[in-house]
Each structure stands twice: as structure tokens, then as C-alpha cells.
Amino acid sequence: MASKIKFIANSIAKEQLLHLYKEMLLPRLIEEKMLILLRQGKISKWFSGIGQEAIAVGVTAALYDDEYILPMHRNLGVFTTRKIPLYRLFSQWQGKLNGFTKGRDRSFHFGTQEFHIVGMISHLGPQLGVADGIALANKIKQNGKVCAVFTGEGGTSEGDFHEALNVASVWDLPVLFCVENNGYGLSTPTSEQFKCNHIADKGIGYGMESYVIDGNNILEVYAKVSEIAESIRKKPRPVLLEFKTFRMRGHEEASGTKYVPQDLLDSWADKDPLENFKEFLLEEGVLSETLDASFRTEITSEINTNLDIAYNEEEITPNLEEELKDVYKDYSYKEIVPSLDKKKIRFVDAISEGLEQAMEKNGNLIIMGQDVAAYGGVFKITDGFLEKFGKERVRNTPICESAIVSAAYGLSVNGFKAVMEMQFADFVSSGFNPIVNLLAKSHYRWQQKADIVVRMPCGAGVNAGPFHSQTNEAWFTKTPGLIVVYPAFPSDAKGLLASAIENPNPVMFFEHKALYRSVYQEVSTNSYTTEIGKAAVVKQGDALTIISYGAAIHWVLESLEKQQIENIDVIDLRTLQPLDVATIYSSVKKTGKAIIVQEDSMFGGLASDISALISENCFEYLDAPVARIASLETPIPFQAELENQYLGKSRLDKAIEVLLNY
Incomplete structure (x- = not known):
């Protein structure tokens, strides 16, 4: 049978061709095994990526092992190509300790710093902003690295998609936005998701390069992504990639594919990325049936061996103390005593001084927010910071709270601290999702710190009306994983802000606007700390x-x-x-x-x-x-x-x- 896909090998060596084939074969055989186990009730749920392996494998193979990838739940090939031990993947899917989330999250909802993977976020859009933050850290480090993030065609309808692309474009961030257009967002076809001919067309509005790639052609994916990634490493910028492919099974197995016309399924079945690549390799004499059979025997044995390891692992025994402890990253408070040298300053001055001293102390601290740079923020708290610390560390942002919160998380993943200013606490509603579903749950889910302070100018008493006067701390005090600080005096504000920035957990730092210029106090001039959690x-x-x-x-x-x-x-x-x-x-x-x-x-x-x-x-x-x-x-x-x-x-x-x- 001749291949239905036109493969062009160019100068790709025989060894690499076989490597790419094996890398696609592995997730396909794992998936086939998982579908059997699902029917046997041995796993609870499965999101199939059969028919889409070329994208995950091709993109991952084109990147360096220390370049971050943010995959989706159909990107098993990302995890296997990064050589995560299979027994750990199987343990993850069975909710066992050798997985990555201690049984606290399922399937691909996990990350691992060891393999430079940040697992999917069910709300889809925020992970695009996380990629922005990771890429920003790479750009500041000048390490010449790329970050790749996946989403589906359905995810491109979310506001976070547009926010993340806009931020990446404005800041020239080295991100590959990889959109797998597989025809359906669950049961909703692309014709009901967007009007443009191609998702890649959306890049035009952001001044961004974009390409349409045959997502079932492993050689096109690998060659094109390799070329673009190498170009981005030399000239940092974002690129939007639309991979045309198809989802051959249901959104998840229980949903089925009855809503898909049979002729459409048949036409895409003829374009199976694995089978067509196999036929091409057979035609080229690179692969033989005997070698293919040996690959399959070897991989099947590896799967079964690792499944046995996972099966034989003990079930998790709930440990209440550990569950409660893991909500926050361990942190030992380090007291720095206030100096005897003091001066009488306002609440707003104490915040500004504390923030400035934290910037001096922490070279990896980034401030982000609307108008925080040259303008100094609407309350002038960062006035003069741009001149002192530079535009890399004091960053004006577009009006996109959700993407910036997510980017702050990406900075934390990649070794930075972040202070993000909500211009008014009321505006946090536009960034609520990543705060309560990403930052708050990060350490509990996969032991990743969220080293972020969100500053919240809040409160009434200044006749600012319903949109600029809320004190909305109760939205966050009930969310496990967040720290909520709310000082009333200048001295406490300065010391608590220093402690919040040092703390590796996400902190919502409330600052009452009516106190900014009305409350004075003798405040120590040094950088000191005040213990969080003490009244x-x-x-x-x-x-x-x-x-x-x-x-x-x-x-x-x-x-x-x-x-x-x-x-x-x-x-x-x-x-x-x-x-x-x-x-x-x-x-x-x-x-x-x-x-x-x-x-x-x-x-x-x-x-x-x-x-x-x-x-x-x-x-x-x-x-x-x-x-x-x-x-x-x-x-x-x-x-x-x-x-x-x-x-x-x-x-x-x-x-x-x-x-x-x-």
C-alpha cells in the first residue's frame, strides 16, 4: 500500500527516521493498551490522541530536552519522547505514589521540572500565559531557549488565547504556540468555533508569524518546527503554528464519535500518521516488516513490564498530615529585625520602599502591571523604578490580567519571583481563574511553587464607586493554597511585603487605598520582615x-x-x-x-x-x-x-x- 501522505526526508538520516517512527509507535501502542484497560475498568478515563502522534512527537523531537513544553491531554508523545519512565506514567494514571501528583490529580494534569514539562490546565487558556512567563524568563536570562505550548482549536476561542498571543507579540517572547486543529472541540465543529479559514490567520492580528502544517506528516512537523525553533533561538519572537489533524476517537472514550460523519472519519483514517509513515519507510527501504515487528515486540514488552511495576505498587494510604502540609510549600520564616533608624512616612511610601528594597535584594524579582513603568503606577508606588531597575524587570503590561497572572506563574516555574499589581483589586475578577485554579493548587498538585505576590489596591472611603472600591479578600481566604495579607499600618505593610516576596507561596497582598496617604508612622529604614500569620x-x-x-x-x-x-x-x-x-x-x-x-x-x-x-x-x-x-x-x-x-x-x-x- 502506498503512503497517502507525501513525505520529504531531505537530509534526515536513516537513524533519525527510524527514531521518529519508534517515538510515534510507542504512544500508539500505549494507547491501544490503555483502551483495553479502560474497558476492563483498570483505568478511570482516557483522552485518546490516536491519529495525532506526529504533532507531539515531532514538536518534542525538534526541541532540546531542557526547553519547556506545555502539553495537552492528547499529547502522550510529549511525555514519552521526553523519556519519562513508563511505570511513572502508569502510576500517575492509576493514582499511585510513583506518579507525579501523589494521587491528587489524574491523567496528564501534572508537571515535572526533571523533564521540563508543565502539565495541562483544564481551563486550557491559562497555560498559554504560563508559556509567556517561561519564555520571558528565558529571554531575560538570554539563554537562547524556546518554549512550546499546546492548545486545541476549541481553546483558541478563549480570551486567554488572545491575551497570551498579544503579550508574547508585544514582548517578543520566544514561544511556539502550537494549535492542534483536530476538527472538533468535544462535539462542536470548527465551523462553530471561528469564521476565518485557518486558525493561523489569527496571528495576523498580533503581528505574529504563523504557519499551517500538516499535523499528520511527521517529517513536515519535525523539519518545520526544527527550522523555526532554531530561528527563534537566535531571534526571540513568538510564532503561531496550526497543525491540521483529526481526532479519530471521542473527546474522551465515553463520549464516542457519533456526531462525526462516517465519510470524514474514513478520509482521515486514510491519513493515519503512523501507518502512512510506516509505508513510506518500507518503500524507501529504511524499515522492513521484520524490523517493525521487532520494534513492536520490544515496545510491547516494555509496556507490560512497566505496567506490572505500576500494578504491584501499593495503593495510596491517606495521610491527613501530609495532605494538609502539601497545600503550601515549606518555608522557614527568616526574621530581619527593624532598624532603630526610622523616619515618619505614609502607608504608600512604606509599600514603595519595601518593594524597592526587595528589588535591590532579589535580582530575579520582576514587577508587572498596567502603567507600573514610566508612569509609576496609578498610585505612584513604582515611580522611579524603571530608571533604577530597567524595563526588563519593571514591565508595563497590556490590559490582560489573566495572561499576566499566568505569566507570573511561568516566571516562577523558570526560576524568577514576580510581583503583579492589579491596578485596582476589583479588576482581579479578570484574572480570578489562574489565581484560584492554578496558583493556589500548584504545590498541592505537583509540588511546584508559585513564587508570586499579587498586590491588591482595594477598599472604599474614596468615593470611587462599585468598580473601584471593593475589598474582596473573602474571595481568596476560602481558597486553600493562597496566603492573604492585609496590613493596616505603614510599618506592618513594609515588613509584611518583604516577607510576602520572600515566601515561595502565592500571596494576595491587600493595600487599602484610603490608607495610602492618610496614615503616617515611624518606619524603620532598613529592609526588615514581619511574620506572616501573626496578629x-x-x-x-x-x-x-x-x-x-x-x-x-x-x-x-x-x-x-x-x-x-x-x-x-x-x-x-x-x-x-x-x-x-x-x-x-x-x-x-x-x-x-x-x-x-x-x-x-x-x-x-x-x-x-x-x-x-x-x-x-x-x-x-x-x-x-x-x-x-x-x-x-x-x-x-x-x-x-x-x-x-x-x-x-x-x-x-x-x-x-x-x-x-x-
Whole structure:
């Protein structure tokens, strides 16, 4: 049978031709075995890449082993071509410890620094932004390396695809955006996904080179990607590659292919990348049936041997202590004591000074955000940073929060630290997905740190209305894997920011805008640290405990001064996750009464959880119901009187009086 695909070997050596064939044969035979095991109930789910092996193998073979690849769940050939031991892959699929996620995630949802692979993200789009960050790190290092990231034609409809391509183009990042156009996003055909003739056409809008490649032709894939990758190593830039191929089986096995016309399946079956390449090699005398049979025998034996290893591995025994410990990367706090040399500065100055000193200390720290460079940020916190640290490290970004959060993660994967400024905390909703589904879960899933601080200028009191006044910490305090810091005083802000940057875990760092230029304090001039997870007792007494944070702590202090009330324990939480419950419980057991004050609206806020914790752990010490003060259950209004009515500050005096007299 003659090959239905036109292969051009050019100067590719016989040994390399056979190598590429074996590299495609391995994932095909693994898949055939997995389909049998799926029917036998020995694996839970399978996303087949049969018919698409040439893309994964060709791209991986064209890159160096130390160049990062971000594959999808149909790219088994990436993992096998990178020579991951098969028993570890099989253990991963069976949820065993020799896998890469300790049984916490399935199939190809894993990464490995050893093999320079960052596994797929189910939301698809964010991994394109991660590739941007990895490539940015490569560019800053000037190491001449390429990063390749995969997505499907369905993924190109997501906003993250467009954001990532835009960022890569603007920054000239050495990324290969590899789109496998296999005809269907689950059951939705390409005709219902986009209007242009080719996905590659989308590159035009970003000023980006793009190419259409026959994804079933291993030699075309390997030769073209090798050529482009070598060019990018010399001249860093992004390139969009569309690989035309077809998915011969269901999106996953349970979904089937009934929605695909049979004649379409038949036509693509004739273009099978493995069988056609085999016929070409037989025609060229490079391969014989005898040699092919020996390859298959050898690979089948390897598969069965490694399956036995995985089968014989013990099942995971749940370990509660380890599960909880692995949510965050281990980190030993290093105290740096504040100097005696101090100066009186504003809250905003403390943030700026702390950030500047962190940049001086950490040469691998990158600041990213809208208008943070020449303009110095809308609050002027990074004013002068561009001149001091240069445009490689102080980076203006396009307005694409999701891609920049993902890029920050890519920087962390590739050895950098990142501080990303949300221009306003409200805008974090545009980057919410990668924060809660990528950064927060990274260490738990595959022990990869997310060394990122997201700065969150937040809060009301400045008459900025519903889109610029939210204090949305509760969105993140309930997400395991995130650290949430919320200082109220300049000295704490500077020390906690230094600690947040040193900490290898993702930190949401809230900065209340109304405090920026209204609160002054004597602040040490050196770079010092303040421990995350430790509250501060700012006033002491035994009549009542008031627990608060951010701008609301100042409401409390003003109320007590106005009413001339002493003998009160006032706790400034400073850190909301992890929460210093020891300080809270100790105070409540002493006073017997507690009020929690937050600026956020009541329902679902942090005050509710703290109230529940006090009731559960200090009930026998309580002399009154735990009280909560919060803002109204409405969006934040703009007009001053409406905003004052919204904020819980106006109801605080009465609540303190009632509880003291209870």
C-alpha cells in the first residue's frame, strides 16, 4: 500500500527516521493498551490522541530536552519522547505514589521540572500565559531557549488565547504556540468555533508569524518546527503554528464519535500518521516488516513490564498530615529585625520602599502591571523604578490580567519571583481563574511553587464607586493554597511585603487605598520582615475583644478614642490566611466578649468564619453573643453620603456600647 501522505526526508538520516517512527509507535501502542484497560475498568478515563502522534512527537523531537513544553491531554508523545519512565506514567494514571501528583490529580494534569514539562490546565487558556512567563524568563536570562505550548482549536476561542498571543507579540517572547486543529472541540465543529479559514490567520492580528502544517506528516512537523525553533533561538519572537489533524476517537472514550460523519472519519483514517509513515519507510527501504515487528515486540514488552511495576505498587494510604502540609510549600520564616533608624512616612511610601528594597535584594524579582513603568503606577508606588531597575524587570503590561497572572506563574516555574499589581483589586475578577485554579493548587498538585505576590489596591472611603472600591479578600481566604495579607499600618505593610516576596507561596497582598496617604508612622529604614500569620494586639484590656483589619482597624481606634473607652483588647489581624486563631482565642477567653469588624459586606465574609471559630472554641468563656460589624448587602455606591451609609463604620459605636453593657 502506498503512503497517502507525501513525505520529504531531505537530509534526515536513516537513524533519525527510524527514531521518529519508534517515538510515534510507542504512544500508539500505549494507547491501544490503555483502551483495553479502560474497558476492563483498570483505568478511570482516557483522552485518546490516536491519529495525532506526529504533532507531539515531532514538536518534542525538534526541541532540546531542557526547553519547556506545555502539553495537552492528547499529547502522550510529549511525555514519552521526553523519556519519562513508563511505570511513572502508569502510576500517575492509576493514582499511585510513583506518579507525579501523589494521587491528587489524574491523567496528564501534572508537571515535572526533571523533564521540563508543565502539565495541562483544564481551563486550557491559562497555560498559554504560563508559556509567556517561561519564555520571558528565558529571554531575560538570554539563554537562547524556546518554549512550546499546546492548545486545541476549541481553546483558541478563549480570551486567554488572545491575551497570551498579544503579550508574547508585544514582548517578543520566544514561544511556539502550537494549535492542534483536530476538527472538533468535544462535539462542536470548527465551523462553530471561528469564521476565518485557518486558525493561523489569527496571528495576523498580533503581528505574529504563523504557519499551517500538516499535523499528520511527521517529517513536515519535525523539519518545520526544527527550522523555526532554531530561528527563534537566535531571534526571540513568538510564532503561531496550526497543525491540521483529526481526532479519530471521542473527546474522551465515553463520549464516542457519533456526531462525526462516517465519510470524514474514513478520509482521515486514510491519513493515519503512523501507518502512512510506516509505508513510506518500507518503500524507501529504511524499515522492513521484520524490523517493525521487532520494534513492536520490544515496545510491547516494555509496556507490560512497566505496567506490572505500576500494578504491584501499593495503593495510596491517606495521610491527613501530609495532605494538609502539601497545600503550601515549606518555608522557614527568616526574621530581619527593624532598624532603630526610622523616619515618619505614609502607608504608600512604606509599600514603595519595601518593594524597592526587595528589588535591590532579589535580582530575579520582576514587577508587572498596567502603567507600573514610566508612569509609576496609578498610585505612584513604582515611580522611579524603571530608571533604577530597567524595563526588563519593571514591565508595563497590556490590559490582560489573566495572561499576566499566568505569566507570573511561568516566571516562577523558570526560576524568577514576580510581583503583579492589579491596578485596582476589583479588576482581579479578570484574572480570578489562574489565581484560584492554578496558583493556589500548584504545590498541592505537583509540588511546584508559585513564587508570586499579587498586590491588591482595594477598599472604599474614596468615593470611587462599585468598580473601584471593593475589598474582596473573602474571595481568596476560602481558597486553600493562597496566603492573604492585609496590613493596616505603614510599618506592618513594609515588613509584611518583604516577607510576602520572600515566601515561595502565592500571596494576595491587600493595600487599602484610603490608607495610602492618610496614615503616617515611624518606619524603620532598613529592609526588615514581619511574620506572616501573626496578629498584632494594638490595645490591651479585659472588658471586650475587638478584632479587625485594614481600614476598619482605624475605625475601631477612632471610635474608642471618641467614646473615651479604655480596657479593650484590639486585635489587628494583619494576615487573614493563615489566621492567627491563637491570639484571637487567648483574648476572647480573657474578655468574654467579642466584636469582629470588617469593611466587606456581611454575608460570606471573614467575620462570619471568625465568629463561628470563637463560638466553637471559646463558647464556655463567652458572656455575650459574638457581634459582627460589616457593610450593607449592596454594591459600593459612589456618592459620599451613600457610601457612608454603606460602610459599617457608622454602626460601630452603638455595637461597642451594646456589647460592653450586655
